[in-house]
Amino acid sequence: MIEINHVSKSFHGKHNAIDKLNLMIPDGKIVGFLGPNGAGKSTTIKMMTGILPIDEGTIKLNGIDIVKQPLEAKKIFGLVPDQPDMFLRLKGIEYLNFIADIFNVPTDLRKERIEYFTKQFSIYEALEDYIQTYSHGMRQKIIVTGVLIHDPAIWILDEPLTGLDPKSAYILKEMMRDHADKGNTVFFSSHGLEVVEQLCDVVAIINKGKLIFYGNMDELRSQYQSDQSLENVFLELTSDE
Numbered sequence: 001m002i003e004i005n006h007v008s009k010s011f012h013g014k015h016n017a018i019d020k021l022n023l024m025i026p027d028g029k030i031v032g033f034l035g036p037n038g039a040g041k042s043t044t045i046k047m048m049t050g051i052l053p054i055d056e057g058t059i060k061l062n063g064i065d066i067v068k069q070p071l072e073a074k075k076i077f078g079l080v081p082d083q084p085d086m087f088l089r090l091k092g093i094e095y096l097n098f099i100a101d102i103f104n105v106p107t108d109l110r111k112e113r114i115e116y117f118t119k120q121f122s123i124y125e126a127l128e129d130y131i132q133t134y135s136h137g138m139r140q141k142i143i144v145t146g147v148l149i150h151d152p153a154i155w156i157l158d159e160p161l162t163g164l165d166p167k168s169a170y171i172l173k174e175m176m177r178d179h180a181d182k183g184n185t186v187f188f189s190s191h192g193l194e195v196v197e198q199l200c201d202v203v204a205i206i207n208k209g210k211l212i213f214y215g216n217m218d219e220l221r222s223q224y225q226s227d228q229s230l231e232n233v234f235l236e237l238t239s240d241e
């Protein structure tokens with residue numbers, strides 16, 4: 001579970017990019033985080049994961065405060081960031097072993113998981129190559145594999161499906177469903193309304209740093225005209241007028 005309580009964040013003292021945000025992400029559900037460009041999705045995710053400091057408020061992951069107990073909190077979540085261009089000078093296998101070392105994944109288990117997930121994502125053959133030579137989608141898949149290797153309870157994914165081919169996107173969606181069905185937390189941001197509609201049990205919509213909707217698809221539609229497409233509902237909710 002992730003609890004965001006009264007969180008605000010501003011950059012260079014300007015208006016709040018995140019404005020007194022309250023959001024609870026329960027276990028056992030896939031929660032989609034939607035919002036137009038610049039709404040505050042990545043900033044929220046960066047604060048949740050200890051990448052950006054929080055100006056005001058608290059964020060707890062399974063009851064552990066990310067600011068007060070960062071090391072404890074970092075043991076229990078896996079993050080797929082929106083930019084997968086990391087550790088480019090490592091080979092795929094070196095990156096995965098590095099992650100497995102940090103999280104103390106035993107040798108046999110890491111071998112088994114690396115083989116299983118990289119074969120699923122069709123990057124097994126590229127493990128001996130440098131990440132620098134990988135395509136955007138391959139870089140994303142190696143990062144997703146890094147998260148899966150240490151099997152964290154909480155998955156936080158920033159635009160995880162962007163750039164993935166349909167087969168890999170399908171596999172990742174199935175994994176997200178399976179992880180949530182086991183009672184874990186799955187939180188992801190997306191621009192893709194179709195993905196959100198297909199995959200999410202709960203949708204949180206943010207605009208200008210404020211939460212403007214939280215509920216399931218039926219609740220979202222029932223607040224508006226039920227015959228409207230999600231696209232129309234979304235446009236209406238996030239319009240400036």
Ligand SMILES: Nc1ncnc2c1ncn2[C@@H]1O[C@H](COP(=O)(O)OP(=O)(O)OP(=O)(O)O)[C@@H](O)[C@H]1O
Binds near residue numbers: 039044
């Ligand atoms: N490092 C930064 N310095 C200054 N302003 C920033 C910084 N990071 C984010 N912002 C501002 O904070 C607001 C929220 O940005 P954020 O990247 O969180 O939005 P987003 O919802 O993830 O957008 P997108 O869908 O385009 O990725 C925007 O107004 C953005 O310009």
